[in-house]
Amino acid sequence: MSWWRKVIGGLVLATLALPASAESNEISVAQQYGVSFLPLMVMERDKLVEKHAKAAGLADTKVNWVKVAGPSVMNDGVISGALQFIAVGAPSMITLWDKTNGQVKGVSAMTTYPLYLITRNPNVKSVRDLSNQDKIAVPSIKVSTQAIMLQMLAAKEFGDANWAKFDPYTVALSHPDAVLALTNNSAGVNAHFTSSPFYEQEVKVPGVHLLTTNYEILGGPATAVVIAASAKYRDANPKSYNAFYEALKEAIETINKDKRAAAKVYLEQAKDTKNSVDDIYSVISAKDYNYTLMPQKVYKTAEFMNRIGTDKHKPGSWKDLFFPEVQGMQGD
Secondary structure, eight states, X not given: OHHHHHHHHHHHHHXXXXXXXXXXXXXXXXXXXXXXXXXXXXXXHHTHHHHHHHHTTOTTOEEEEXXXXXXXXXXXXXXXXXXXXXXXXXXXXXXXXXXXXXXXXXXXXXXXXXXXXXXXXXXXXXXXXXXXXXXXXXSSTTTSHHHHHHHHHHHHHHOGGGTTTTGGGEEEOOHHXXXXXXXXXOTTOOXXXXXXXXXXXXXXXXXXXXXXXXXXXHTSOOEEEEEEEXXXXXXXXXXXXXXXXXXXXXXXXXXXXXXXXXXXHHHHHHTOOSSOHHHHHHHHHSTTOEEOSSOOSHHHHHHHHHHTTSOSOOOSSGGGGBOGGGTTSOOO
């Protein structure tokens, strides 16, 4: 963590040193782990941001691709200006929007997919059986999408007054580390609010069973990953911002045209040796898995976070949370 904060500090100084009239020729993009970030992997491999930046007259654009375990560092980075684009869960973007009075917003959605709450505790037959004997791995405590989904789940099962009931049971682990902990039954971790392709690995472990999904909690397909950026960056760098947006759109179109080829890209870029092309293709071709710029169920999450007091401001609609490029879509 200290190493990454030094990197952020250096990027901040570099950003401040740029002439005020010029667009930045360096873009830093942060993401987490998993097949949900495949569009960014395609963008990195095919240098799509650089391609669209060059077409807009911006030569020699450098793109830094950074991977982190959870959203906390990314939130700090986008606020400070060290990171220009971050790939986070909808709740993290909503929190940023709230804390910055709308100065950080969603660029677009990126991936709609189910999150799976699983356990290997034989005594936990339903979510109501979870207790202080359980440790649930989530990417970040209290602020990650999984943590917010647990709060929504607690409110749904035990009433709004008990929305934080499951918070003490959570531990912060990246998805790869959580897989190891759950599989080896180490550090007391016996549950994981996970995503693909980690879910598919974990359900093969004897005794692991599914409790619920974010789709069940939210009542339908929901955006799990969004891209966020600051209004300050967007205003000062309209060409760079648009180059990233167009690159993301192209990457999603590329994936959706040939998902088997996209599965190969994931394995190569993620250096994934545990899954096959067929495994990844099966995940991203599932009917409830979708790469799309259109936000889904984002407003419902924001309304909940405001209702329990996590966020002070309530958006009028989902459009308040996103920049204009996607506001013409049929989101919610």
